Amino acid sequence: MKPPPFEYHAPRSVAEAMEVLAAAGPEGKVLAGGQSLIPLLNMRLAAPGHLVDVNRLTGLDTVEVEPGGVRVGALARHARVERSAGAAAAQPLLRQALRLVAHPVIRNRGTVVGSLVHADPAAELPAVLALLGGSVRLARPGAVRDVPAAGFFTGPLESAAEPGELALSAFFPALGPRCGTAFHEVARRHGDYALAGVAALVRLDDGLRVTTARAVCVSAGPVPVVVDVTGHACADGWAAAARDVAKRVEPEDDIHASAAYRRHLTGVLAERALREAAASAAGDVGTRR
Amino acid sequence: MTNIAVTLTVNGVVRRAEVPGRRLLSDCLRHDLGLTGTHVGCEHGVCGCCTVLLDGEPVRSCLTLAATADGHEITTVEGLAGPDGEPSPVQRAFAECHGLQCGFCTPGFLCTVTALLRDNPAPSEEEVLEGLSGNLCRCTGYQNIVRSVRRAAELIAGEDDGGPAGWPSGPVRTSGDAEDTGHAGPAGDAEGAGRAGIAGGATGERAGAEGA
Numbered sequence: 211m212k213p214p215p216f217e218y219h220a221p222r223s224v225a226e227a228m229e230v231l232a233a234a235g236p237e238g239k240v241l242a243g244g245q246s247l248i249p250l251l252n253m254r255l256a257a258p259g260h261l262v263d264v265n266r267l268t269g270l271d272t273v274e275v276e277p278g279g280v281r282v283g284a285l286a287r288h289a290r291v292e293r294s295a296g297a298a299a300a301q302p303l304l305r306q307a308l309r310l311v312a313h314p315v316i317r318n319r320g321t322v323v324g325s326l327v328h329a330d331p332a333a334e335l336p337a338v339l340a341l342l343g344g345s346v347r348l349a350r351p352g353a354v355r356d357v358p359a360a361g362f363f364t365g366p367l368e369s370a371a372e373p374g375e376l377a378l379s380a381f382f383p384a385l386g387p388r389c390g391t392a393f394h395e396v397a398r399r400h401g402d403y404a405l406a407g408v409a410a411l412v413r414l415d416d417g418l419r420v421t422t423a424r425a426v427c428v429s430a431g432p433v434p435v436v437v438d439v440t441g442h443a444c445a446d447g448w449a450a451a452a453r454d455v456a457k458r459v460e461p462e463d464d465i466h467a468s469a470a471y472r473r474h475l476t477g478v479l480a481e482r483a484l485r486e487a488a489a490s491a492a493g494d495v496g497t498r499r
Numbered sequence: 500m501t502n503i504a505v506t507l508t509v510n511g512v513v514r515r516a517e518v519p520g521r522r523l524l525s526d527c528l529r530h531d532l533g534l535t536g537t538h539v540g541c542e543h544g545v546c547g548c549c550t551v552l553l554d555g556e557p558v559r560s561c562l563t564l565a566a567t568a569d570g571h572e573i574t575t576v577e578g579l580a581g582p583d584g585e586p587s588p589v590q591r592a593f594a595e596c597h598g599l600q601c602g603f604c605t606p607g608f609l610c611t612v613t614a615l616l617r618d619n620p621a622p623s624e625e626e627v628l629e630g631l632s633g634n635l636c637r638c639t640g641y642q643n644i645v646r647s648v649r650r651a652a653e654l655i656a657g658e659d660d661g662g663p664a665g666w667p668s669g670p671v672r673t674s675g676d677a678e679d680t681g682h683a684g685p686a687g688d689a690e691g692a693g694r695a696g697i698a699g700g701a702t703g704e705r706a707g708a709e710g711a
Binding site for chain 1: 500501503519520521523526541542543544547550553556557558559561562563564566567569611628629630632633
């Protein structure tokens with residue numbers, strides 16, 4: 211239960227980090243909070259030749275509330291983003307999700323961007339980015355690109371970040387007017403990965419009619435599964451919309467739960483999350499009147 | 500693989516070690532620095548036994564590289580007692596309330612609870628359970644541990660006049676955090692002079708869980 215040997219690098223600038231990563235190529239791995247990577251190393255499930263520790267790049271420890279949303283720097287820990295009143299006001303789903311991420315002690319070290327790049331389909335933050343249609347900013351020497359969430363998560367523990375690329379930040383779009391969000395999950399023990407989890411985003415018009423209803427499911431497939439249920443919600447109500455969400459996921463059996471049970475949970479949680487998001491959006495409409 | 504020179508301030512004492520890049524902070528503390536109070540249970544972030552305070556924040560030392568901690572302050576269970584060896588309020592409470600049986604998980608609980616009560620001196624039942632949720636005890640259960648947290652909060656409140664001695668200080672907040680809310684505890688120095696030095700601080704098998 212010790213990491214395999216690797217060459218350790220502690221760059222002092224983003225430019226230096228990108229150079230080291232570019233030189234390391236496929237043998238390079240970025241270490242930020244380490245709350246997923248170090249267990250993988252300890253269990254010898256990963257053995258990178260070069261570990262590039264970005265913990266000294268304090269310029270990346272940022273949470274910036276911009277007009278259109280929240281930009282989270284690569285070194286911002288979960289706990290910092292969770293505490294940020296500005297981030298919670300701009301996009302409440304961030305705090306709703308972060309409170310479900312593991313335990314407070316893990317959140318003191320783990321980073322939001324690290325969780326996205328780790329791309330665990332059971333994790334909350336990839337689901338949040340997918341539901342909101344956010345993006346991840348990746349950089350290599352001389353080139354920076356923003357990858358939309360829809361193309362970022364490519365498989366279990368696989369993201370669009372290529373060897374030699376450093377994730378600099380992630381952007382979470384702000385909650386629009388007359389919108390509400392919610393995140394519900396069921397785990398065997400508090401802080402565990404969820405057996406099933408659903409986050410929802412609902413938008414209403416001034417007459418309280420649903421104009422957008424989307425859900426995203428964790429532990430339900432190889433990547434976060436986003437389901438648009440606007441049509442169902444308008445025509446048949448939340449229960450029917452939630453049944454549709456449950457039909458569209460592809461959970462697998464494992465020692466923790468059967469696929470059928472996960473699907474059932476997904477339906478139950480989808481209805482809760484959609485109803486709560488709608489109530490929250492309705493409250494927003496109420497206060498605007 | 501070249502060794503790396505690291506300098507850690509452990510329990511107020513500057514310590515140096517030459518370690519391979521892969522050395523875990525838990526192993527550095529135990530093997531390189533001889534501080535065996537930090538216990539190592541699962542080594543993948545689940546059990547919480549190895550919890551120490553890094554710049555005042557509780558963290559898993561088995562999920563932190565010693566090289567990453569270079570230049571930072573660490574408080575281990577050996578550093579919780581006062582300068583004269585007087586057990587801290589949290590340590591006294593665990594002894595009084597039988598908050599331990601075999602003691603293996605205890606260093607992690609003590610570090611976690613020390614930070615929890617520093618940030619939130621009067622936690623609700625739910626906040627206590629949330630705060631303890633990342634630490635496992637396999638001997639007996641959590642009734643007496645929860646009782647110990649309650650008792651520690653009483654002891655700390657009782658010592659407010661004089662100010663508790665020997666508490667590790669919290670992390671220094673950047674000005675950008677001034678707007679922050681969302682933790683029940685006082686961030687900043689709201690507690691006044693009597694608690695100077697203890698204010699601040701944030702607060703499947705989820706292998707340590709997410710967030711690379």
